[in-house]
Amino acid sequence: MSARAIRFYVASGLLDHPDGAGTAATYHYKHLLQLLAIKTRQREGHTLGKIRKELAELTGDALERRVAQTLGPALGAGAHAAVAHDAESPYRWHRVPV
Numbered sequence: 740m741s742a743r744a745i746r747f748y749v750a751s752g753l754l755d756h757p758d759g760a761g762t763a764a765t766y767h768y769k770h771l772l773q774l775l776a777i778k779t780r781q782r783e784g785h786t787l788g789k790i791r792k793e794l795a796e797l798t799g800d801a802l803e804r805r806v807a808q809t810l811g812p813a814l815g816a817g818a819h820a821a822v823a824h825d826a827e828s829p830y831r832w833h834r835v836p837v
Contacts, residue, residue, distance in 0.1 A: 740774065753777055753791050769799055775806045 745766075748754035754773050757764040773794060780790045797805060 748777060753794060772802045772806050776802060779809045
């Protein structure tokens with residue numbers, strides 16, 4: 740995600756303002772959760788206005804749960820498989836059951 744996009748989200752009220760300003764701006768865990776929520780909801784086809792409203796209604800714990808529920812299945816899908824290098828081609832990879 741670009742710095743420009745993050746500044747846009749802050750200016751639009753989708754993302755909380757960071758601590759500090761300019762090059763001293765510091766983003767925290769809650770900002771990461773907000774960004775993940777924004778991107779997943781966008782991929783689901785929701786408008787920025789609807790996302791803004793949803794995020795305004797969520798507390799930190801609820802936001803974390805929402806992101807975990809959304810990303811959990813996708814992150815766990817490949818947890819039981821490893822990726823091995825194919826010796827025939829340095830650019831081909833295949834999954835190996837663990």
